[in-house]
Amino acid sequence: MSRSNRKVVPECAQALNQMKYEIAAELGLMSGGYASGSADTEFGTELGGTGGSGGHVNWSQLATRDAGSVGGNMTRLLVQRAEQVLKGLS
Numbered sequence: 001m002s003r004s005n006r007k008v009v010p011e012c013a014q015a016l017n018q019m020k021y022e023i024a025a026e027l028g029l030m031s032g033g034y035a036s037g038s039a040d041t042e043f044g045t046e047l048g049g050t051g052g053s054g055g056h057v058n059w060s061q062l063a064t065r066d067a068g069s070v071g072g073n074m075t076r077l078l079v080q081r082a083e084q085v086l087k088g089l090s
Helices: 009-025 066-087
Strands: none
Touching: 009 066
């Protein structure tokens, strides 16, 4: 079976990208030296990234286990939010 990264709801791409960087920051995967102030790393220092002007994630140098942790945490949070919506809590 072929796998793809096609978004079911393309309008959510920016929110998913933001979530990806927030989770990477929580896991301590951010590296310093990023100075453009992109919205993708807005919460990097708050969530455990490197201090100062934010950071970025060098995805090509990231261990498979670490990248999997980011994806797994994204999935866990999305499932929790969906369950809350289905229960009418949100």
